[in-house]
Amino acid sequence: MVAALNSIKKWSFFVLALWGGGQFLTLRQVDTHLNFALVIVVTLQVAIWANQMVSAYIIFYTKAEKEDNPGAVSAVLGMSFLVRLLIWSLAFLLVVDNLGYDVSALVTGLGITGIAVALALQTILSDLFASLSIVLDKPFVIGDFIKVGDKLGVVERIGLKTTRLHSLSGEQLIFSNSDLLSSRVHNFKRMEGRRMTFGFGVTYQTTPEQLEAIPAKIKSIIGGIDDMRFDRAHFKGFGESAYDFEVIYYVLTAEFNRYMDVQQTMDLAVVCWFEEVGISFSYPTRTLFINREEANLGESRLK
Numbered sequence: 206m207v208a209a210l211n212s213i214k215k216w217s218f219f220v221l222a223l224w225g226g227g228q229f230l231t232l233r234q235v236d237t238h239l240n241f242a243l244v245i246v247v248t249l250q251v252a253i254w255a256n257q258m259v260s261a262y263i264i265f266y267t268k269a270e271k272e273d274n275p276g277a278v279s280a281v282l283g284m285s286f287l288v289r290l291l292i293w294s295l296a297f298l299l300v301v302d303n304l305g306y307d308v309s310a311l312v313t314g315l316g317i318t319g320i321a322v323a324l325a326l327q328t329i330l331s332d333l334f335a336s337l338s339i340v341l342d343k344p345f346v347i348g349d350f351i352k353v354g355d356k357l358g359v360v361e362r363i364g365l366k367t368t369r370l371h372s373l374s375g376e377q378l379i380f381s382n383s384d385l386l387s388s389r390v391h392n393f394k395r396m397e398g399r400r401m402t403f404g405f406g407v408t409y410q411t412t413p414e415q416l417e418a419i420p421a422k423i424k425s426i427i428g429g430i431d432d433m434r435f436d437r438a439h440f441k442g443f444g445e446s447a448y449d450f451e452v453i454y455y456v457l458t459a460e461f462n463r464y465m466d467v468q469q470t471m472d473l474a475v476v477c478w479f480e481e482v483g484i485s486f487s488y489p490t491r492t493l494f495i496n497r498e499e500a501n502l503g504e505s506r507l508k
Contacts, residue, residue: 206258217250245300252296259288332366335382339363344386349394350461353380396459400436401468403454405475406447406487415484416440416448423452426474432457433467447487 221243263285340363345351349360351370358370358378368385370378407419420438427435436453443449454471456464479486 211257214250214253217246221246248296248299252292255292256289259285259292331383332381335386336363336365338386339368339382344390345392345394349392351393352391353385353388393459393461398458399456399464401454401456403452403471404441404450405452406444406449407479408447408485408487411448411484415482418482419450419484422478423450423475426471426478427452427454430467430470430474432463433471444487446490 339345345360347360347363351358351360353370356370356372356378358372360368361371361377362369364382367379367381370380372378407416420440423438424435427433434455434457436455438450438452441449441451456467458464478484
């Protein structure tokens with residue numbers, strides 16, 4: 206409001222003083238011109254106020270969000286142009302209308318032109334409003350690690366038309382904002398934890414006592430590691446070449462490096478305990494049983 210009041214023009218006071226003084230005179234033609242001048246001045250001054258308020262807000266918002274959310278700043282700057290265009294277009298139509306001209310044809314022409322321009326630029330406008338939607342709804346911000354389809358990367362920039370990601374393999378991924386909003390976006394930065402499924406198999410030579418001890422030992426190992434929470438561990442069933450086990454646990458951090466650290470700690474602890482008690486991990490094997498009597502009978506027939 207202060208910025209708007211500071212933008213009052215001196216000629217506004219001059220025209221207002223002339224109009225006020227003209228109220229004490231009986232000059233009809235002059236009164237008509239003064240009334241027209243007052244309408245024009247008031248309209249222009251209100252448009253200047255509105256434009257100044259938009260500018261002041263843009264400056265305030267830019268300073269507040271420049272470091273934390275530069276993508277929002279670029280989107281707001283783009284939308285501010287459209288707002289200012291709307292303000293001055295309305296001011297122009299009001300001035301023309303109050304001067305006694307018929308603006309209906311002009312409005313109709315502007316409407317048809319606007320429709321034609323909108324159809325020609327519908328892709329750009331779609332991306333522009335998608336950018337505004339991203340800024341307001343904030344499904345992700347700069348610095349978030351997201352997944353779109355089979356593409357993963359860190360958000361580098363949110364522009365008026367495109368959003369740019371830095372992929373894990375080093376290249377830059379560029380998505381149009383409208384396509385991005387129409388896709389399923391996985392935001393890993395906001396993930397509070399990970400629910401993980403850990404499966405393994407042990408050989409059929411494992412004893413029943415060892416099988417019974419495995420779930421309890423897995424629970425003990427996970428319970429002793431920071432940022433991990435045990436859910437369950439069960440002897441799942443009989444595989445083709447192994448006794449199958451399934452373990453469910455939670456990693457209580459969204460940081461990927463920390464997740465890999467605790468996963469590695471658990472894996473090493475399991476391997477060490479298996480080595481200590483003599484349990485072997487399974488791998489795909491086949492056992493072939495041969496009946497020697499039938500084999501000898503077959504050999505004699507061949508002879």
